[in-house]
Amino acid sequence: MHILKIITKNAFRHKLRTFLTILGVAIAILAFGLLRTVISAWYAGVEASSASRLVTRNSISLIFPLPLSYRDKIRQIDGVKLVSFGNWFGGIYIDEKNFFANYAVEPKSYLELYPEIVIPQDQKKAFLQDRKAAVAGRILIEKYGWKIGDIITLKGTIFPGNWDFVIHGIYTGRDKTVDESAFVFHWDYLNETLKKTAPMRADQVGWYMIGVTNPNLAADVAVKIDNAFKNSLAETLTETEKAFQLSFISMTEAIVIAIKIVSFLVIFIIMAVVANTMAMTARERIGEYAIFKTLGFGGWHIARLIFGESLLITIIGCAFGIALTFPAADIFSSALSTYFPIFNVATKTLYMDIAASILVGLVAAVFPTWRAIKIRIADGLRRVG
Amino acid sequence: MEGKAPIVEIEHLFKSYHRGDQILPVLNDITLNIDETEFLALMGPSGSGKTTLLNLIAGIDRADSGTIRVGSVDITSLSETELAQWRATNVGFIFQFYNLIPVLSAFENVELPLLLTDLSKRDRREHVEMALRIVNLSDRMDHYPGQLSGGQQQRVAIARAIVTDPTILVADEPTGDLDRVSAIEILGLMERLVHELGKTIIMVTHDPRAAKKAHIIMHLDKGVLNAHPQNYY
Numbered sequence: 001m002h003i004l005k006i007i008t009k010n011a012f013r014h015k016l017r018t019f020l021t022i023l024g025v026a027i028a029i030l031a032f033g034l035l036r037t038v039i040s041a042w043y044a045g046v047e048a049s050s051a052s053r054l055v056t057r058n059s060i061s062l063i064f065p066l067p068l069s070y071r072d073k074i075r076q077i078d079g080v081k082l083v084s085f086g087n088w089f090g091g092i093y094i095d096e097k098n099f100f101a102n103y104a105v106e107p108k109s110y111l112e113l114y115p116e117i118v119i120p121q122d123q124k125k126a127f128l129q130d131r132k133a134a135v136a137g138r139i140l141i142e143k144y145g146w147k148i149g150d151i152i153t154l155k156g157t158i159f160p161g162n163w164d165f166v167i168h169g170i171y172t173g174r175d176k177t178v179d180e181s182a183f184v185f186h187w188d189y190l191n192e193t194l195k196k197t198a199p200m201r202a203d204q205v206g207w208y209m210i211g212v213t214n215p216n217l218a219a220d221v222a223v224k225i226d227n228a229f230k231n232s233l234a235e236t237l238t239e240t241e242k243a244f245q246l247s248f249i250s251m252t253e254a255i256v257i258a259i260k261i262v263s264f265l266v267i268f269i270i271m272a273v274v275a276n277t278m279a280m281t282a283r284e285r286i287g288e289y290a291i292f293k294t295l296g297f298g299g300w301h302i303a304r305l306i307f308g309e310s311l312l313i314t315i316i317g318c319a320f321g322i323a324l325t326f327p328a329a330d331i332f333s334s335a336l337s338t339y340f341p342i343f344n345v346a347t348k349t350l351y352m353d354i355a356a357s358i359l360v361g362l363v364a365a366v367f368p369t370w371r372a373i374k375i376r377i378a379d380g381l382r383r384v385g
Numbered sequence: 386m387e388g389k390a391p392i393v394e395i396e397h398l399f400k401s402y403h404r405g406d407q408i409l410p411v412l413n414d415i416t417l418n419i420d421e422t423e424f425l426a427l428m429g430p431s432g433s434g435k436t437t438l439l440n441l442i443a444g445i446d447r448a449d450s451g452t453i454r455v456g457s458v459d460i461t462s463l464s465e466t467e468l469a470q471w472r473a474t475n476v477g478f479i480f481q482f483y484n485l486i487p488v489l490s491a492f493e494n495v496e497l498p499l500l501l502t503d504l505s506k507r508d509r510r511e512h513v514e515m516a517l518r519i520v521n522l523s524d525r526m527d528h529y530p531g532q533l534s535g536g537q538q539q540r541v542a543i544a545r546a547i548v549t550d551p552t553i554l555v556a557d558e559p560t561g562d563l564d565r566v567s568a569i570e571i572l573g574l575m576e577r578l579v580h581e582l583g584k585t586i587i588m589v590t591h592d593p594r595a596a597k598k599a600h601i602i603m604h605l606d607k608g609v610l611n612a613h614p615q616n617y618y
Contacts, residue, residue: 003500009488291484294445295498295545296473298466377445378437381480 003301007308010285018313021277025317025360026324028270029353033325034332035263036349042249042256044342048177049241051215053113054222056208057244059237065204066234068191073228074208079221082211084109087190087204091154091163091183093144100140101341102154102183103206104190113211116174123148123169131189135169137180139337154183159190161197181341210238267356274364278310282368289372290380299373303365306372310365311358318357322350392552392585393419393442398451400437400608411437413608415451419553424579424586426599433605435589436557442587443476443555444468456552473501477546477584479575481558483538485530491517491541492526498549516544519582520574536567543574547584554578556588560595572598 012018040047056074058064065087074083086105092098107128111117119127119135127133136146146152150167165185173180187205194202212221222238229236239247249256282289289302325345333343400412411434419425427435440446441453444460452461455475463471478484485494495516499509517523520540530538539559546554556575560568572595578584579600588599596602604611 005493006486006489013488287484288486291486292497293469294443294472294478294484296469296471296501298469378440381445381484 003304004308007305007312010281010305011309011312014281017277017280021274021313022317022320024273025270025314025357026320028266029318029321029357030324030328031266032263032356033321033345033349033353034328035259035266036352037325037329037332037343037345038340039256039259039263040346040349041340041343042252042259044177044179044340045245046242046249048116048179048342049245051218051240051242052212053241054210054212054218054225054238055241055244056210056225056236056238057206059226059235062207064234065201065206066208066236068203068205070208070229070234070236071205074210074225077221077224077228079212079214079217079224080210081213082109082113084113084209084211085187085205085207086110086209087187087206089154089159089163089185089190090157091159092157093152093154098144100181100183101179102185104187105184106187107184110184110209113209116178117171118174119169119171126168130166130168131186131192132164132166133168134165134183134185135171136167136183137341138170138172139181139341140183141167141170143181143337152183159194159198159201161193163189163193165189176344177342179341181337209241267360271360271363274310274314274360275367277313278306278364278368281309282306282372286372286375286380287383290375290377290383293377294381302372303369306369307362307365310368311361314357314361314364318353321357322353325349325353390421391418392421392423392456393417393587394452394454395442396452398438398441398453399449400434400441400446401449411608412441412448415608415610417603417610419585419587421585422579422583423601424576424599425588426596426602427587427589427605428591428593428596428602429605434608435605438605439555439557439587439589442553443478444472470501473498474549475552477543477549477551477554479539479542479546479554479556479559481561483530483535483542483562485538485541485545487530490527490529491522491533491544494530494541495526495544495548498545502549512548513544516548517541519547519578520544534567535563536570539563539567539571540574543571543578547578547582552585554584554586556586556590558590558592559588560590560592568592568595 056066058066071083071085074080084106086103089102089104091102093100111119111124127135134152146167148167148170152165152167154163154165156163171180191202210225212218218240222240225238226236292302329343329345333340336343395415395417398412398415401408401410415438427438429435437446441448442455448461452459458471460468460471486497489497492513495513496509499512504512514523517526520543522537522540522544525533525537530541533541559575560571563571575586576598579586588595590596
């Protein structure tokens with residue numbers, strides 16, 4: 001007979017209590033895992049950002065445009081390999097609740113700069129040839145049941161009017177960090193239309209996307225770009241793609257912090273629940289621990305029994321919690337794909353789940369173990385029966 | 386009794402308990418020798434210090450002063466860890482309420498003290514089977530305590546007490562929770578342990594019939610040992 005056998009038998013002595021505690025741990029780990037995944041989803045853009053790309057925008061605010069003429073000047077700066085640009089379109093598909101990211105880009109340079117956006121060659125060719133063409137991410141296509149050749153009408157909010165686009169391509173991500181729920185179309189289509197309807201707004205871009213020759217030179221190139229437009233009517237702010245993404249997150253940082261706090265509170269609460277279970281268990285078995293001590297088992301053996309039992313319960317709970325996290329994340333992802341286009345349970349989250357369950361198991365066992373070790377054998381034996 | 390070496394030597398033993406500011410003396414200058422293969426019964430009214438004396442001899446409590454030697458070891462000078470190791474190999478315990486672990490089978494309960502030894506699994510099995518054979522419970526080794534009668538549970542407890550072949554066996558009211566027939570059976574078994582296996586037993590009991598099975602009966606009253614033991618040799 002091994003000590004593990006005693007631990008297992010002890011853990012399942014009160015089946016209902018153990019089952020409920022395991023259930024509690026599983027739900028806590030599920031909640032913790034989902035909350036951590038929400039945080040990861042929040043940072044998905046940052047994770048996906050490349051070290052060799054810069055973003056240049058108006059130094060006052062992103063809502064102020066930059067002249068198209070900056071493109072050629074940026075191209076001439078040392079260290080710049082490729083320049084693309086885009087405008088946030090903010091169009092609505094049928095109803096406002098159907099939100100998805102949609103923006104106008106210079107398609108050729110954009111696809112060159114973002115190799116993680118994968119489009120079949122024939123679709124890519126068709127997309128580049130037709131000015132009214134658009135490509136949409138796989139998730140968007142599946143959500144609305146669009147097909148190649150479908151005409152999609154978006155109602156402009158920033159750029160008024162109904163805008164028709166022909167779906168010529170479906171893109172997928174090269175890896176899981178790529179947002180597959182965006183809608184991208186030709187900047188020329190937007191600009192040519194604006195020239196007719198609102199000439200003052202034509203030849204303006206929302207931001208430039210810049211590929212650098214060497215990621216190590218990104219900071220220097222950014223400074224050079226901003227220096228080139230100093231004292232102009234539209235001064236620029238150039239930063240790495242990661243910093244650009246983080247600037248968006250900083251706007252909602254309070255929410256992220258709140259979610260982080262709640263995720264740790266969940267763990268703290270379950271720690272209290274498991275500690276209570278272990279305290280009850282140890283109190284009931286104090287006589288048995290005295291018997292073990294009478295037979296010659298030392299404090300270390302008693303500690304192993306209690307810590308082992310506590311860890312067994314939390315690790316089983318953790319395993320169930322992790323097993324539940326994946327289907328729950330799938331449901332969550334489907335329901336909230338608009339807000340969290342990238343909602344993947346990260347390996348790091350799983351490690352955190354395991355670490356949290358081990359921590360809960362260890363902390364919950366400390367007090368009962370101390371109590372069981374400290375009690376005098378004669379006092380413990382009086383509690384038998 | 387003559388010619389036997391004392392296996393337990395107690396000299397000027399004092400023990401008291403503290404209750405708040407009060408000091409309650411429990412044992413008062415106890416001096417006692419117990420010879421090898423002796424079957425000693427300690428009797429006395431409740432609160433006379435019988436169980437306390439038994440606990441001190443078994444190394445599960447600490448004396449205020451005095452010495453207790455068991456075999457060649459002065460157990461009053463041992464640390465807690467040393468005392469635990471000493472108990473594991475030198476003392477077998479038989480309790481009134483059997484004190485078996487309910488989630489372990491009879492076999493596993495008897496095997497418990499052997500987990501602290503270096504014996505292989507096979508050797509442990511042999512020891513356990515032999516101990517259960519001695520108490521005539523070989524056919525119940527897979528039963529759990531809840532599936533056994535009181536008498537059978539006490540026999541499992543005795544098997545657990547003897548499985549490590551300890552120097553002394555201490556029994557605290559071993560028949561206190563048993564019916565008459567089971568009590569006779571257990572006392573008979575204890576006699577066999579003394580006569581056939583050469584064990585030394587120190588038994589605390591209230592039951593005069595149980596005490597009569599012992600070789601010597603000693604009385605404790607208010608922490609003082611009766612100077613004239615009854616000898617039933």
